[in-house]
Amino acid sequence: MHSLAHSLARCALANGARIVVNSPVSEVIIVDGEAKGVRVSGDSLLDDKTIWADRGVILNTHVKQIPDLISRDHVNTTFVQRIEDLSLKGGSLFVTNLIVKELPVYKDAPEEFSPDDYPVGMSLHCDTDNVMELMRTIHSFRMHPEHPDEYAGIWYIVHDQHDPTRGRAKKAGAEGHVITVNLQVPAPEYHRDGPDAVNKVKDEIVDNIKTVLRQYAPNMTDDKYIATPTNTPYDSEFRNMAFVGGNWEGARSSQDEWWSNKPLPEMARYRTPIAGLYHCHQTAYPGGLCLIAVPYNLMHILIEDYPEMKKSTPDWWYPSPWHITDEEGGTK
Amino acid sequence: MSEAAFRRHRPSPSAGLELPPEFPEESETDVVVIGAGPNGLIAAAYLTAAGLDVTLLERRYEIGGGLATEEILFPHHYANTHASYHYMVDYMPPIDDFDLTGHGLRYHKPFGQTGAVMGSDYVYLCRAFEDTRDSLARFGLDQADVYGAMGSRFRTIVERILGPATYLPPDAPVDLTEALQRDDVGRDMLDLSEQSALEILDRYELRDSVKATFLYMACQWGLSPAESGMGFMVPLLIDRGMQKAFVHGGSHRLASAFARVILRQGGIILDNAEVVQILTDGERASGVMLEDGRKIHARKAVLSSLDPQTTFLHLLPAEAAPEGLRESARGWNWDKWSLLSVFFATKGKPTWRDNRDNSMIGMPDPFATILGFEGSDDVVRFLDGVERGELPKIAGHFTCESAFDPALSQKEGEHVSFFQMPAPYDFPWEERRDDLVRQVTDLLDTHFGGIPRLGHAGGRGVAEVHRAADAEHGPWLDQARRLQPDPDGQQPPQRRLLVESHAGRGPVPVRRLDVPRRDGHRWARLHRRTDRLRRQRDEVPVRLPRPRTPVPRHVLPRRQGRRPARLTASEMHRGAADGGCHPVTGGCRKTRES
Numbered sequence: 001m002h003s004l005a006h007s008l009a010r011c012a013l014a015n016g017a018r019i020v021v022n023s024p025v026s027e028v029i030i031v032d033g034e035a036k037g038v039r040v041s042g043d044s045l046l047d048d049k050t051i052w053a054d055r056g057v058i059l060n061t062h063v064k065q066i067p068d069l070i071s072r073d074h075v076n077t078t079f080v081q082r083i084e085d086l087s088l089k090g091g092s093l094f095v096t097n098l099i100v101k102e103l104p105v106y107k108d109a110p111e112e113f114s115p116d117d118y119p120v121g122m123s124l125h126c127d128t129d130n131v132m133e134l135m136r137t138i139h140s141f142r143m144h145p146e147h148p149d150e151y152a153g154i155w156y157i158v159h160d161q162h163d164p165t166r167g168r169a170k171k172a173g174a175e176g177h178v179i180t181v182n183l184q185v186p187a188p189e190y191h192r193d194g195p196d197a198v199n200k201v202k203d204e205i206v207d208n209i210k211t212v213l214r215q216y217a218p219n220m221t222d223d224k225y226i227a228t229p230t231n232t233p234y235d236s237e238f239r240n241m242a243f244v245g246g247n248w249e250g251a252r253s254s255q256d257e258w259w260s261n262k263p264l265p266e267m268a269r270y271r272t273p274i275a276g277l278y279h280c281h282q283t284a285y286p287g288g289l290c291l292i293a294v295p296y297n298l299m300h301i302l303i304e305d306y307p308e309m310k311k312s313t314p315d316w317w318y319p320s321p322w323h324i325t326d327e328e329g330g331t332k
Numbered sequence: 333m334s335e336a337a338f339r340r341h342r343p344s345p346s347a348g349l350e351l352p353p354e355f356p357e358e359s360e361t362d363v364v365v366i367g368a369g370p371n372g373l374i375a376a377a378y379l380t381a382a383g384l385d386v387t388l389l390e391r392r393y394e395i396g397g398g399l400a401t402e403e404i405l406f407p408h409h410y411a412n413t414h415a416s417y418h419y420m421v422d423y424m425p426p427i428d429d430f431d432l433t434g435h436g437l438r439y440h441k442p443f444g445q446t447g448a449v450m451g452s453d454y455v456y457l458c459r460a461f462e463d464t465r466d467s468l469a470r471f472g473l474d475q476a477d478v479y480g481a482m483g484s485r486f487r488t489i490v491e492r493i494l495g496p497a498t499y500l501p502p503d504a505p506v507d508l509t510e511a512l513q514r515d516d517v518g519r520d521m522l523d524l525s526e527q528s529a530l531e532i533l534d535r536y537e538l539r540d541s542v543k544a545t546f547l548y549m550a551c552q553w554g555l556s557p558a559e560s561g562m563g564f565m566v567p568l569l570i571d572r573g574m575q576k577a578f579v580h581g582g583s584h585r586l587a588s589a590f591a592r593v594i595l596r597q598g599g600i601i602l603d604n605a606e607v608v609q610i611l612t613d614g615e616r617a618s619g620v621m622l623e624d625g626r627k628i629h630a631r632k633a634v635l636s637s638l639d640p641q642t643t644f645l646h647l648l649p650a651e652a653a654p655e656g657l658r659e660s661a662r663g664w665n666w667d668k669w670s671l672l673s674v675f676f677a678t679k680g681k682p683t684w685r686d687n688r689d690n691s692m693i694g695m696p697d698p699f700a701t702i703l704g705f706e707g708s709d710d711v712v713r714f715l716d717g718v719e720r721g722e723l724p725k726i727a728g729h730f731t732c733e734s735a736f737d738p739a740l741s742q743k744e745g746e747h748v749s750f751f752q753m754p755a756p757y758d759f760p761w762e763e764r765r766d767d768l769v770r771q772v773t774d775l776l777d778t779h780f781g782g783i784p785r786l787g788h789a790g791g792r793g794v795a796e797v798h799r800a801a802d803a804e805h806g807p808w809l810d811q812a813r814r815l816q817p818d819p820d821g822q823q824p825p826q827r828r829l830l831v832e833s834h835a836g837r838g839p840v841p842v843r844r845l846d847v848p849r850r851d852g853h854r855w856a857r858l859h860r861r862t863d864r865l866r867r868q869r870d871e872v873p874v875r876l877p878r879p880r881t882p883v884p885r886h887v888l889p890r891r892q893g894r895r896p897a898r899l900t901a902s903e904m905h906r907g908a909a910d911g912g913c914h915p916v917t918g919g920c921r922k923t924r925e926s
Contacts, residue, residue, distance in 0.1 A: 085440070087443055136469045140469040143691070192690070192693060252462065254460035254461065261422065
């Protein structure tokens with residue numbers, strides 16, 4: 001998947017953008033209620049430097065991070081409170097990458113269904129009751145499944161089966177395969193026993209996953225595993241800045257946060273209460289999980305706010321004819 | 333001239349100078365609105381927007397009526413003495429019509445809406461439907477399913493009928509029934525209307541603690557559990573009861589926002605202006621007379637936002653009342669019961685003792701928590717008792733308001749809470765007050781703890797703080813007061829009984845502040861700047877809100893044909909160029925442009 005990021009990065013560079021990595025932003029600089037630049041944190045490549053922006057700043061961060069990046073003096077109290085109140089409840093994913101010497105062979109699989117033809121995604125241990133009970137454990141009791149029998153709907157992908165360019169995992173001279181297994185667990189900040197509860201039993205969960213796998217594929221004995229690098233939701237949160245609360249979904253998806261129930265109506269069109277500051281993240285949509293469409297949609301809004309961009313639009317982009325501008329909609 | 337008016341005009345003793353009257357003895361306006369509660373304010377806001385001269389009159393020293401946020405406990409501690417939250421914010425047109433949100437009015441809907449300690453269960457209901465289902469699934473997956481079926485049925489009725497219908501003038505019951513019968517959802521609502529709250533909830537196989545919680549939610553504002561004919565209120569109160577929103581900074585800010593709108597649009601608001609008589613000219617209301625003898629004539633209308641008895645029995649002279657009106661007004665029934673409210677100021681936020689379900693630890697506190705009931709039979713017994721004029725036990729709902737709205741407590745670490753319970757209207761309140769307050773604090777003590785007083789490391793319960801405060805600061809007790817129907821019947825009866833108790837610390841220097849503000853130099857500077865900006869803004873010419881012009885249905889573009897299963901972006905765009913229909917809404921670009 002990362003090649004998509006690389007190709008987009010190449011496009012951006014070709015068009016004259018500058019990309020600076022290892023530079024976490026510590027603050028958005030606001031002058032007279034307008035976003036004028038960012039300050040990069042002191043322990044980074046740019047070492048406490050300020051980048052001034054003539055036109056504006058686009059935040060591609062989780063909505064929950066906005067209060068940390070802007071001074072609270074510039075927004076009203078409820079704005080911050082409503083952001084803090086957003087539900088991140090919902091499942092998150094415990095991801096373990098099983099590096100194995102051979103692929104599982106399922107005992108009950110039809111013969112013509114060879115390991116080479118296994119589908120990309122596969123669920124094991126999965127019937128409706130099991131899944132419902134798992135959801136109840138996660139969402140109602142706010143616990144991770146403790147017994148292998150509860151591991152419903154384990155979803156795994158055999159990467160190198162379907163994408164030979166990823167190469168073979170090699171360790172200790174042995175040829176291996178990578179199987180990614182995802183298991184639903186509570187998002188860390190909703191875990192009954194605290195955010196690091198799943199981390200504490202990481203190995204145990206991996207062992208349970210192996211147990212379940214062995215029930216279906218008896219060839220997967222312990223000696224078949226080369227390594228099992230694992231990311232809990234809490235780990236993901238540390239490795240990916242936008243994973244606030246370790247929630248894969250960004251935020252809870254609920255009709256009570258959509259349409260006229262938007263908790264942050266002032267940000268409905270990617271604008272923020274700060275002029276020149278835009279929010280372009282999956283969580284710009286309540287419920288999150290709205291990816292890639294966001295920046296495309298944001299362009300419509302930027303063209304409204306920066307008429308000079310419009311002059312050259314046919315050259316680089318054309319707006320959706322369905323877009324109703326604020327002026328047309330009477331909201332401006 | 334009345335005596336009061338005469339006193340106002342007496343010459344100044346020092347200079348023999350005649351002071352100009354504050355407000356003319358007689359004045360004329362288009363419309364007089366009596367009562368500056370939410371109803372009077374909203375009516376005046378629309379009338380001034382329509383370009384009429386409006387004078388809005390308020391008996392009290394402050395506008396707002398039920399939208400009161402007052403320092404009844406100590407300075408810097410604000411309590412919403414009547415409305416602490418609003419149900420129908422998502423539907424109410426005036427908020428958008430006057431762009432109140434754009435002028436700083438902020439509603440906040442907390443994540444956790446209602447909690448209930450019912451016997452050994454802890455029921456927890458959330459703003460989001462899905463979160464409530466998750467929470468109820470703790471009692472079994474079937475409970476989530478039953479709630480899902482019930483909740484979506486109720487929501488459909490509210491969204492399709494009750495919500496929008498709240499903002500339509502009522503039709504004749506026969507017409508309404510006929511219209512409802514033409515529609516599935518309407519028929520369902522008619523069916524519900526004939527049942528009582530208990531019957532409606534009994535149809536669902538809810539666990540008793542969950543049923544009891546919904547029953548209390550449906551009945552806490554005056555419905556009797558076994559009363560049939562009002563069943564349509566059950567979906568409304570239960571569905572909207574999980575959409576409670578409060579005004580940040582106190583309910584009074586809504587009143588203030590409307591007042592600003594009225595003034596900006598050229599209206600006049602008089603407080604301390606009690607109307608004693610509605611003046612008539614033949615069969616027409618022609619104005620009002622105030623307590624001090626002033627007369628305000630109305631060219632077009634007099635609008636009363638008071639109850640029918642005050643309006644037609646006390647304010648309208650008997651000889652001016654059309655035949656039968658006084659009899660009808662006498663037939664107006666008052667509720668037998670209302671709500672008892674006890675307000676607290678505490679050091680520290682009341683925190684739960686470990687008596688909640690283990691899996692709920694760490695979840696956001698619900699806005700309101702129902703306490704003191706054992707189950708649904710208990711709720712029914714309790715409400716029956718209250719209707720008979722008794723107070724069977726101490727049970728009701730509790731909210732620590734400042735935990736949700738920090739602006740209500742301007743003192744770091746100190747909090748404002750209230751406990752409310754259904755209570756009979758006629759009751760020996762004077763004798764029982766102290767006893768009741770003690771019982772309430774005892775109930776809260778069994779559920780909450782860890783409220784440290786300054787200088788003490790150990791936790792102390794609400795009651796201890798309260799009692800300690802009473803002992804140390806006796807004078808505060810004198811502030812405790814009670815509102816009840818005026819025995820001589822001259823005042824409109826208060827629908828709300830108020831027992832205020834005071835806990836916390838001793839006197840602090842009083843600063844009169846009209847809006848909650850934070851202390852500290854930086855904030856003061858900020859506020860000075862805000863004040864300046866506000867003054868500048870107010871000098872900007874008034875822009876009236878855009879009138880809403882209803883679009884006749886036949887003008888709206890119709891969706892043409894079936895939506896194709898899938899459209900690529902280019903197909904979509906080409907469709908637009910050809911004047912095709914929108915793939916989702918069916919709208920037509922050409923129509924919109926023309």
